[in-house]
Every structure is written in C-alpha cells, then in structure tokens.
Amino acid sequence: MRYSRQRELIYNIVKGRCDHPTADMIYASAREIESNISLGTVYRNLKALAESKEIDTLETVDNRLHYDGNLTAHSHFICVNCGNIIDLFNEIKTPNELGDMGLSVTQSKCVYYGNCNDCKDIK
Amino acid sequence: MRYSRQRELIYNIVKGRCDHPTADMIYASAREIESNISLGTVYRNLKALAESKEIDTLETVDNRLHYDGNLTAHSHFICVNCGNIIDLFNEIKTPNELGDMGLSVTQSKCVYYGNCNDCKDIK
DNA sequence: ATACCTGCAAATTATTTGCAATATA
C-alpha cells in the first residue's frame, strides 16, 4: 500500500474520535480539512484500512457500516431509542453490571468470526 | 396487525429453516408456494415480524440483513471464508470450546441492545 | 365499511466501480 494524504487523513479521523462514525460522517469530517476529497475515496480507504486491520467495523441494525478506531477488545451497547453506541470495556458483561451504568439491556448479540471446519485449510 | 396469508407464509419459512436467510432467499422460497408474492411484501413483513419480536435479525459484514427464526438465546459463528453461519447454543463461548467444534475463532463481536441513560424513560 | 395489506414499479440509500488524471516510490 502506497502512502496517500487522503488515507492518512481518514485514518486519523477514525482513530481520533470516540463515537462510531459511518462513512458519510467520516466524509463530512474529512471535507472540513481536505475540501475536495471524494466520497469514493473515503469508502475505498475505509475498506482498505478495515481489511488491513488498522481500524475495525461494527455492523448495526441501521444497515450502515460503522467504523471503530479502537482495536482493543471491547463490546458495544447500542441504544434502540437514540442509536447511540457506547463502548464497554473491562469485561462488563452481565445485564446487572450494565444496569449499574444506567443501561437497561433487553437483548444481546454475540458473533464470532473465523474459519469453519470446511474452510480450515484455506488461507 | 391483521392476518394475511403472505405474512403467515413468510413467518413459516423463517421459522422452518435452520440457516439464516436474507430477504431475497426468503422471497425465493415464498415464490415457490405463493407464485406471485412480491419482494416488497416480503421486506415489509420481515420488518414487521422483527419489530414485533416474532423473528430475530442478524447483522453481518456482508451488509445484508439475515433473519433467524430461533428466538432462544444463542450466539453465532460466521466463517469469514464461506460466509456460513453456525448457531452456538449452550453457552459455548471460549475460543477453546469453539476450537473443539472445529471452528477457529479470530475475532468476536458482542453487541448489547437496550435503552441508554438518556432514553431510560422513553417507551 | 374501514383500514390494513398486497403487487407493482419507481424511489431511496448505502456502497462500489470505471476512467482519465495525478501523485508516490
């Protein structure tokens, strides 16, 4: 991967914020600094950065991909009312522990990724 | 919600299969029985059934919403190579336990849903 | 009879891609 000013900007934006922005949010931020950066470039670089594991992705019910600059292991709480996404560090897991933070959990979804038995030897 | 033959069909399709079909897969199944059911009807009813908690949704990296007829608490394993989605029951959680099933875990994503502090009193 | 629900097709939204020009190594 060759260096590009645009990719570095996008990387820094994602790394520098604590919310979990979508591509268009990152595009808006980027244009404040690089006024003619294109949306295609933002999408292309977000995808490249995610593939090279420099940033992480978060899939939500709103059907838009969210990006996360924090690569340390953590979970997320998503408010079904306002859509706010809250980071959960320190192995906070039980509904009771989350309740103590003011978060009433109604549902949880846990997804593991990796290679299944059939694809064990591939890549 | 009023009864409709189409919704009952869609509901039965989602409940009756163990994979985690997308809207177009459900549409294809539905058309085998109800040959002129429309894609819009499938989308509308899947959304309605998910909102009324009769079926569940599963968000994946492929950016298509998957549906799950199994409402019992369980997690999922998604193969990053073939995209196959495997149900994980019985509180199987650690990478070691998953390894024993032939699943090599490289990543996990856990998302909790509910109301945040600001939205506590809403609905 | 009153809405809810449908099929259809067009609209919307998110994301991807082809291309000619530009920038990096």
Added chain:
DNA sequence: TATATTGCAAATAATTTGCAGGTAT
C-alpha cells in the same frame, strides 16, 4: 517511469415507499 491512488460520475445492490386495488375484521 510504473503503477497505486484520486475525483468524478455513473452503476449496483439492498431496502423502502407511493399508489390503486384487494382483503380481513
């Protein structure tokens, strides 16, 4: 110089929606 990357605009893919007619209660 070779080719990765860009901006732009058009294409694609998933999902939603407006509407006129059909259907459940």
